[in-house]
Amino acid sequence: MAKSQSASLDRKKLLGDPIMVTTIVLLIVFLTVFILYPLAILLVDSFIGDHGLTLDTFKRVMDLSNFRKAITNTLKVGFVVGIASALIGLLFAYVEEYVKLRTKFMGGLFKVVSMLPVVSPPFVLSLSMIMLFGKAGIITRFLLKIYDNSVYGFWGITIVQTLTFFPVCYMMMKGLLKNIDPSLEEAARDMGASRFKVFMTVTFPLILPGLGNAFLVTFIESIADFANPMIIGGSYDTLATTIYLQITGAYDKQGAAAMAVVLLVITLLMFVVQKYYLERKSTATLSGKASRERMLITDKSVTLPLTIMCSALALFVIMMYICVPFGAMFKTWGYDFHLTFKWIKLVFTKYKGLKAFKDSFVLSLIAAPITALLSMIISYLVVKRKFKGKGFIEAVSMLAMAVPGTVLGIGYIRGFSGGLFGSGILQGLYGTGVILVIVFVVRSLPTGTRSGISALRQIDKSIEESAYDMGADSFKVFMTVTLPLIKDSFLSGFVTSFVRSITAISAIILLVTPSYLLITVQINEFAEKGSYGIACAFATILIIITYGSVLLMNFIIKHFGTSRRIKVKE
Amino acid sequence: MAKEKKGVRLEHISKIYKDPKTGKNFYAVKDANLEIEPGSFVTLLGPSGCGKTTTLRMIAGFESPDEGEIYLGDEPINALTPNKRDTAMVFQSYALLPHYNIFDNVAYGLKLRKMDKNVIKKKVTDILDLVGLQGMENRMTNQLSGGQQQRVALARALVIEPGVLLFDEPLSNLDAKLRVSMRTEIRRIQQEAGITAIYVTHDQSEAMAISDKVIIMNKGLVEQISTPQEAYYYPNNQFVADFIGEANFLKATVDAQDMVNINGSKVKCATGSLAVGGDCNVVLRPEGASLSDTGMLKVKVVYSCFMGPYQDYHVAVGDTLVKIQDYNPKNSKIYKVGDEAYLNFADNTLYAL
Incomplete structure (x- = not known):
């Protein structure tokens, strides 16, 4: 008894869906190049x-x-x-x-x-x-x-x-x-x-x-x-x-x-x-x-x-x-407890605080929607679809969870400083903001995917099947049914990824070039030097940004989220 | 109203699954050959795990068959995805889109077909009229009762005028009373729309009430395809006899054409093509016999209980226990446990397997 016919039919059905096939291929390429390859390079090295x-x-x-x-x-x-x-x-x-x-x-x-x-x-x-x-x-x-x-x-x-x-x-x-x-x-x-x-x-x-x-x-x-x-x-x-x-x-x-x-x-x-x-x-x-x-x-x-x-x-x-x-507000910690804005002022005048703020903010803001969308797509594929390579996608995106940032950072240095396999391909990435964004995405992908998967498991499979049955293709199903139903998860994935990115340090510190000033890297630098006032000032800015975004997310979910209005599981 | 009623043909359809525990392959559906006439109402009936839902999902396109070919009308559809098939399904869990209101739910399939706004509006209004939900367009799905949700699901499937309408146990989430009224409703709407319908259920009374034909399945095999009456009176085998209605099986030998010997008593019974002299099982429906002081077969009463419309007896025929429902007990003698009595079979009720 062989299952060959159904396998070939499933393949045919999949190939009749070009958007889906493209998505899967791109996803596999992305995961291979930016997660597997740097780790493999470390082994080779x-x-x-x-x-x-x-x-x-x-x-x-x-x-x-x-x-x-x-x-x-x-x-x-x-x-x-x-x-x-x-x-x-x-x-x-x-x-x-x-x-x-x-x-x-x-x-x-x-x-x-x-x-x-x-x-x-x-x-x-x-x-x-x-x-x-x-x-x-x-x-x-x-x-x-x-x-x-x-x-x-x-x-x-x-x-x-x-x-x-x-x-x-x-x-x-x-x-x-x-x-x-x-x-x-x-x-x-x-x-x-x-x-x-x-x-x-x-x-x-x-x-x-x-x-x-x-x-x-x-x-x-x-x-x-x-x-x-x-x-x-x-x-x-x-x-x-x-x-x-x-x-x-x-x-x-x-x-x-x-x-x-x-x-x-x-x-x-x-x-x-x-x-x-x-x-x-x-x-x-x-x-x-x-x-x-x-x-x-x-x-x-x-x-x-x-x-x-x-x-x-x-x-x-x-x-x-x-x-x-x-x-950040005491004159000299431990000696002089007069309140002062000296440190905060210094951050913004001498230490280019505004640029650090901007760089961190913008890069994280670019990474966040990419991560959120990517993790929703991965969870949709993993939970709702059957295809070859699904195991690979699931395993690699989970693997990223176990990879310490430092290891990933070294892997990127070894893997991309000379281009792919030292061939010069993709070498242009190295040292740019793009590679920082990619690292942000890779680092937050597992959390987003996990939350997406658990949100999707709550949704009765037949809701999507019914849309599919009525004539929607995979892309339509994802956009009109899946995504609206996991809007909350998408939003929290967005914010989590933003916060994780803006607070990331371990992989980033190895890859950042002087043209980008990141808040976390600055904190590390000044704390190491013992300038706790400056470090605290930077950290305070960071806390305000992260806390603010989480509050904003909770507000949005509370007032515009889906979960209050609809009961997902019948 | 459907553009075109379509028939469905399954040729040597098999579906193989892997048992997650043992890792072995097994047939969820084996060599099913079905011919479903355009415009007819056909039910796939069987206990859970018999392959009925798998068969339906193969017709819808959610599963791919491992052997054989499925035809919708004259077109082979094995390689078509569900969205390209001219079928529409009503799901067990209704599967309404929870973020849309009723109108948008019903209009979903029409919008995908890029129809004109006014046409969509007209069609949706008409179909909501047909299922009895007029004026509910703006409600959200969770503001409806289970029965109403199922009507929306039905409207949503009907409105795209599919060649075939598929039902996957649509009533199993409703309470018993509503189930009965909804099934009449479904049958009425199907006939009004003149659409081909394939309906999956494990409830044999539901199947008998609405179907032109029943397809009885067990363990992946099609056991019988016939009208409900044939399945009840002339079951193909013990499984069908037992599954459709209640059945007693009496061991007997075939004495002659249409004559059997039960426990030494000669009884008239349809024997079909059974060979004379061979052993057989006589199917006796509980309402097919009554008790009296004289008669054909001597029995002993071991259980007797008044049920209202009938007196419920268990009687011993030799070693076999037989259930008898004696209707209108007010007019007949009531036997007590331990009494001896005789079974009398109504004409034309026995069938030998």
């Missing part, structure tokens, strides 16, 4: 020497003690950050889902925390960590009178990354806890188990795979993170920063490529485990629909300590964000 296949480059970099140190450093930080973020995330999720929150204030706190990962530019927590706890830190120096506290190194990175990444875990765990059928816990309670016993024997085992999932996701984020270790790492180098220094300091492109391969292998391994094992397992144990509402815990001996813990943490994080604008 590090495995092929003057005399063919060799491991020499790897031997050479493995002999570097600072590289070996960086590997253990990175894994150590990733491990601790992963565990801490997962547990704090669980705490927050548990409090939100299980504990009766008395005040509106608490609800607001939780909402802010859940929004942080979306709007947070890199460095911000590192900057404020230094400003609060460093040598001139307000808390260490003025409240505790410690004059030589060092925040640089392992603990600095760990704390900052944990505070940066735990909100993601919180959102993941919240989704899981919501799906636990309350009757399971009530049954255990009914049979005489204490609340703690119920948590340990019912709730915890149910969410354990999900917790592992959250751990791995954070782990990957942590080892890929470039910005925080850069600012607050001091001499404690991680893989991302070591690779950066190898190429900017030692000009060793081949060595950097080999190091990048090591980092890539680690993240890819984690990603595969996370994606194909834990993610599946974490949802499989839960039925998906709660039969009825959960009885919230009102017992004061439980609620008080839990809510106090959460609010303290949340307030602390919020305070760290608020610290940054103040850093």
Whole structure:
């Protein structure tokens, strides 16, 4: 029994749809050239020497003690950050889902925390960590009178990354806890188990795979993170920063490529485990629909300590964000607390703040609609269509999620500085704004695609089929049915991609040329120099832009979005 | 009103799917040969997983057959995409476009055909009249009840005047009462429009109520193609007999042409082409027999229950349990559990397989 006829008929039907075929081909070319090719070049670079296949480059970099140190450093930080973020995330999720929150204030706190990962530019927590706890830190120096506290190194990175990444875990765990059928816990309670016993024997085992999932996701984020270790790492180098220094300091492109391969292998391994094992397992144990509402815990001996813990943490994080604008307005941080516009003025006069603002803004604004549309098209193809090459498109766009920015940056340097395969084709891209836009697109594509896919899965397949059946071709179906139905997802993809682009640093910092001034690169430069006032001023501008765009998006979705008006699933 | 009624012909159509668990290929539809007359109302009927929906989706073009060719009128359509086929489908979930109002939903297909605005307006108004939704043009889809939504779906399919109208279990999301009235409605509109209709359902009473012909499928195979009456009275096999209505099967031997022997009693029964002397199963519908003190076949009552229109009996014929519905029980003797009685068959009701 062979399925050959249906396969050939499906192919014929597909070929009768030229727009669709063109789209698929272009998409495959784009993904191949801008995601697969740079990674492949890294492999070529590090495995092929003057005399063919060799491991020499790897031997050479493995002999570097600072590289070996960086590997253990990175894994150590990733491990601790992963565990801490997962547990704090669980705490927050548990409090939100299980504990009766008395005040509106608490609800607001939780909402802010859940929004942080979306709007947070890199460095911000590192900057404020230094400003609060460093040598001139307000808390260490003025409240505790410690004059030589060092925040640089392992603990600095760990704390900052944990505070940066735990909100993601919180959102993941919240989704899981919501799906636990309350009757399971009530049954255990009914049979005489204490609340703690119920948590340990019912709730915890149910969410354990999900917790592992959250751990791995954070782990990957942590080892890929470039910005925080850069600012607050001091001499404690991680893989991302070591690779950066190898190429900017030692000009060793081949060595950097080999190091990048090591980092890539680690993240890819984690990603595969996370994606194909834990993610599946974490949802499989839960039925998906709660039969009825959960009885919230009102017992004061439980609620008080839990809510106090959460609010303290949340307030602390919020305070760290608020610290940054103040850093931009104090005369000399740590010594002179008179308010001044000196730094902000300096940014716009001496340091070309307006150009940095414009460059960042314009490039991100170009990248955002491209990313949003591209990710909607990919999700449409993946969810709704059957064709050869679909697996490729899905896999590669997900793969981009696991590629650390630094690795991608090195890949682009090696892959495009001499044109494709050193042939000069597409060499014109290198050093231009176009390649920056492409990097922005590639970096935000996975998030957009994931949100598009989950939005499209909500839509009954037959809605599109009915349009198709009545005579619309694929393009018409996509434009008149699919896109209007996932308008919200498109819009949030647009804004997310804009925010991610304008706050991006890891890949960009390797590719940007002096003709473009990007805000994030400026922050990095001034923070490294110790000019925290200027860095804070730049960061403040960034926070205002990102926060403003998210607010604007929420406003638009609320008033013009689709989800309020229509019920998508019948 | 349809431009042209079209017939549909399936020649040796098979569809192969891969079982996701075992990874093995299996036939979802196997060697289906169907001839659907222009203007007729034909139902694909069978239990879930029998291949009826797959067959319909192959006709619509959403699935491609692995063997055979599908003809719409005289045109082979295997390689045509759904938007190029002269078919229109009414979906189980209605599949209305939620971001359009009723008018725009119905006008969608006409706009794609680049018709004049005034023509579209006239056609949409007329068709909404036909399905009984006049004046609802500006409502959004979620402001309609399930039955109304299904009427919109029907109007939307009818308005483009397709050669063939396809229905994929259109009533299964409605409540029982509405189902009955809607199916009459669908039949009326189909006859008024004079359009060819292919209708998928697992509900045999629905199929019998509306179809000119039923195509009964099981496990990917077409078991019988006939009028509803033929399928009920002369089923091709036990599956059909059991699926269409309720059936008892009595083990018997063929004594002579149109005469069988059940448990030692000779009974008149249509035997068709069965060989004399062979074993057979006699199909007995519950309403085809009654109980009395004398008669053809001695039985023992094991269950007796008053149901209103009839007295429901389970009686033992030898080892076999037989369900009997004795109608108008007010006029006849009621037997209790444990009683002995005789079965009397109404004329022309038995059929041997």
